[in-house]
Amino acid sequence: MRHDVAIVGAGMAGASLAAALAPHLRVVLIEAEERPGYHATGRSAAFWQETYGGPDVQPLTAASGAWLEREGFLSPRGALYIARFGEEARLDALREEFAANGVLLEERDRAELDAAVPGLRGHWVAGLAEPSCRDIDVAGLHALYLRAAARDGAELRCDSLLLSARRDGGVWRIETRSGPIEADRLVNAAGAWADEVASLAGVRPIGIAPLRRTMVPLLVDPPAAATMPLVEEIGGSFYFKPEAGGRIWLSPHDESPSPPCDAAPEELDVAIAIDRLEQAVDWRIVRHERPWAGLRSFAPDRIPVYGPDPVVPGFFWFAGQGGFGIQTAPAAAQIGAALLLGGTLPESVRSIDAARYAPDRFGG
Numbered sequence: 001m002r003h004d005v006a007i008v009g010a011g012m013a014g015a016s017l018a019a020a021l022a023p024h025l026r027v028v029l030i031e032a033e034e035r036p037g038y039h040a041t042g043r044s045a046a047f048w049q050e051t052y053g054g055p056d057v058q059p060l061t062a063a064s065g066a067w068l069e070r071e072g073f074l075s076p077r078g079a080l081y082i083a084r085f086g087e088e089a090r091l092d093a094l095r096e097e098f099a100a101n102g103v104l105l106e107e108r109d110r111a112e113l114d115a116a117v118p119g120l121r122g123h124w125v126a127g128l129a130e131p132s133c134r135d136i137d138v139a140g141l142h143a144l145y146l147r148a149a150a151r152d153g154a155e156l157r158c159d160s161l162l163l164s165a166r167r168d169g170g171v172w173r174i175e176t177r178s179g180p181i182e183a184d185r186l187v188n189a190a191g192a193w194a195d196e197v198a199s200l201a202g203v204r205p206i207g208i209a210p211l212r213r214t215m216v217p218l219l220v221d222p223p224a225a226a227t228m229p230l231v232e233e234i235g236g237s238f239y240f241k242p243e244a245g246g247r248i249w250l251s252p253h254d255e256s257p258s259p260p261c262d263a264a265p266e267e268l269d270v271a272i273a274i275d276r277l278e279q280a281v282d283w284r285i286v287r288h289e290r291p292w293a294g295l296r297s298f299a300p301d302r303i304p305v306y307g308p309d310p311v312v313p314g315f316f317w318f319a320g321q322g323g324f325g326i327q328t329a330p331a332a333a334q335i336g337a338a339l340l341l342g343g344t345l346p347e348s349v350r351s352i353d354a355a356r357y358a359p360d361r362f363g364g
């Protein structure tokens with residue numbers, strides 16, 4: 001059977017787009033792994049935060065938030081940026097950066113920091129709270145998209161690494177490890193492999209760079225209260241958030257360039273994370289649990305890429321979701337589907353300037 005659209009990659013990007021397209025088009029979702037969600041999607045820190053990713057990403061996060069909240073995928077968390085003595089100006093700069101976007105950011109003094117995060121060391125003197133930050137049920141959201149896509153007839157083919165794609169008479173002839181596929185359009189939702197998939201299809205890569213990010217789960221004493229916010233150092237050198245059983249998930253906020261791969265944590269990054277935590281709080285680390293790492297993939301300007309390739313007809317980019325591909329997925333899928341279906345943007349994303357994310361900004 002010939003498909004209208006073949007989507008490469010069944011992570012959050014491919015699954016959400018498949019769910020949006022399946023009621024209208026014959027969709028096949030091509031996934032290299034045995035199960036979808038094995039790479040970045042299955043390795044996130046699972047939060048939704050409007051300031052994360054910068055002002056150009058915030059409209060996507062905000063537009064996704066209303067739907068995520070309504071459907072029950074978000075739960076209260078709150079975030080707190082913390083600053084050392086002498087770094088208070090960075091908090092002001094963040095506030096100014098988001099002043100036009102209407103994100104509520106509230107100043108916190110030292111006493112308020114103590115109340116929110118008991119055990120903070122003395123050099124943290126000021127903070128900025130972002131009360132709207134939420135936890136996201138990533139697995140639930142991904143599963144919902146896959147179910148919705150399947151219900152509307154999309155076919156998921158796992159174990160189907162794309163090997164090559166050739167456009168011939170207006171049709172993509174795609175070779176995969178599980179056999180050939182034909183489709184009118186080819187969507188690149190391959191995460192860290194986005195440039196590689198473009199090359200396999202004879203399309204010029206954009207320069208989507210995979211950057212490794214490490215997560216370190218720790219059991220701490222005193223146990224982290226479930227009500228503690230996501231705590232982020234204003235200079236971007238670490239963050240941590242509470243998890244079940246008094247644990248925290250800690251990250252050194254690393255961004256190490258990596259080839260696309262099954263990312264694994266480096267011992268040095270884990271050690272750096274723990275050192276930064278110990279400089280931040282007076283907690284005792286009771287147990288190290290198994291760290292993990294994943295690849296966050298960024299376009300050269302760190303803004304996602306949604307839209308048709310400016311040169312090769314029938315090739316559509318849905319890549320560069322960086323560190324915000326979960327929290328922006330609902331809005332991104334609505335935009336991607338509208339562009340592919342040729343309609344106007346639906347109400348939920350109408351105020352977003354979709355041209356901001358078009359691949360032609362990188363030239364032809």
Ligand SMILES: Cc1cc2nc3c(=O)[nH]c(=O)nc-3n(C[C@H](O)[C@H](O)[C@H](O)COP(=O)(O)OP(=O)(O)OC[C@H]3O[C@@H](n4cnc5c(N)ncnc54)[C@H](O)[C@@H]3O)c2cc1C
Binds near residue numbers: 009041042191214326
């Ligand atoms: C440690 C960490 C923390 C994060 N925290 C957050 C967070 O708190 N909030 C948030 O919103 N985002 C977060 N992110 C970012 C988020 O996880 C990603 O933006 C998102 O998962 C990207 O989804 P994706 O579908 O583009 O990529 P992926 O999930 O990587 O999916 C791409 C898929 O394409 C498949 N593929 C690749 N090449 C081929 C091929 N040739 N043939 C067939 N299939 C192929 C891969 O197997 C893979 O399954 C985090 C990421 C990391 C690593």
